[in-house]
Amino acid sequence: MSSAILALLACIVLLDNSIFYSVNLSADTESGSVVRPGDTLKFTADCTVLGIHFNRSSSLEINTSSTQSTADENGNVAISKDALTGEEITVNVLYNSKIRKLNQSYNYLVKYSLKSSIDERGIILEPERIDVLVTKSRFLPKNYVPDDLITVNVKFLSSYNKMQKEAANALENLFTNAKKQGYTLYGISAYRSYDLQRKLYNKFVSLIGAKKASIRVALPGGSEHQTGLGVDITSKSAVDKGIKFGSPKESKWVEDNAYKYGFILRYPKGAEDITGYMYEPWHLRYVGVNLAKKIYESGLTFEEYMLK
Ligand SMILES: [Zn+2]
Secondary structure, eight states, X not given: OOHHHHHHHHHHHHHHTXXXXXXEEEESSOTTOEEOTTOEEEEEEEEEETTEEEEOGGGEEEEESOTTEEXXXXXXXXXXXXXXXXXXXXXXXXXXXXXXEEEEEEXXXXXXXXXXXXXXXXXXXXXXXXTOOOBTTBBOXXXXXXXXXXXXXXXXXXXXXXXXXXXXXXXXXXXXHHHHTTOOEEEEEOOOOHHHHHHHHHHHHXXXXXXHHHHHSOXXXXXXXXXXXXXXXXXXXXXXXXXXXXXXXXXXXXXXXXXXXXXXXSSOTTOHHHXXXXXXXXXXXXXXXXXXXXXXXXXXXXHHHHHO
8 A cells, every 4th residue: 555545544534533524414316205116326425624525425334224225335225126116215324433423314215207117109118017007008018917827716706817926815815804894705807818808898899989998998908907916896795786896885895995905996986087997996906005005095096196
C-alpha cells in the first residue's frame, strides 16, 4: 500500500473521531414509493468532515423485511423479480461508526409496471405471475398453460375443475369454511384453455351477437380462466332454486370473506365501466392472501389498485 493511501486512511480514521463530522443518509427512491420487481434501490451515506465529502455507503448495515429483497455491501437493495404486487418492504439502514450512529427506515410497496408487462400487441410477458392482470386489452399468450394445474378437491358441476396448486388449496379452504357457516359452495368452471375460450366466444357470438357477447364472455386469451387462478362458483341453494349464484346472504359472505383465502371478486357491482364486465358475484380470482386483503380493503377493482 502506498504511503499516500496510508496517510489518507489515517486521516479518515482520525477525522472519524472529529467533532467536525456530519453524516447524511439518503435513498434514491423516496420512502413511501412504489417499486417494481427487478428494481435496485440505492442507499447512500454522505459524510462531511471539515467541509470535505466522503461517500461511506460501503459502511452501511442494511436489513430488509422481505425475503424478496437483498442488500449488498455497497448500499444497494435488489428487489427480486418474483416480488409480488402488494408486498411491503421495509429497509432499515444503519450507519455505525465509532462516534456516529444513524438509523433510518424506508418503506416501499411492490407493484409491477402495467406498461412494461405486456408487449406492443398487448400480450402478457409473464403470464405465470400470481398477480397477473388480465383484461380486455391485456391478453395471455395463445400457448400459455400453467405448469402446476391440479384437480381441485371440491365438488364441481363441470369437468373444468383444475386450478394452479396454490389457488386450488385456497379454494378448498374457502369452501370448507363456507360450509361451517352453513353455505354449501360448488365450483362451476375453473381453468379453461385458450382453445376452449375460442369455442366459447364463438358460441356466444353466434347466439347473441358480437356486441353483447363482449360483455358476457372474454375474447380468447382475455379470460382469467386461462391463468388457472380464476373460478366461477355457485351454491347448493342456488342450484336447488335453479338460479345463478347466489342468494344475497351467501353471496355477501363470499364477497366479505374470500380475501382471507386470497381471492378477490374480480368483477364487482357498479364497476362495469372499469372492468368491462357486468357484475359477476360468482367469479373469483386468486391473487394471494396479501394482495387480496389490500385490494379488498381499498374497495377498488384489481385494475384500479394497479394504477393507484
Ligand atoms: Zn368466470
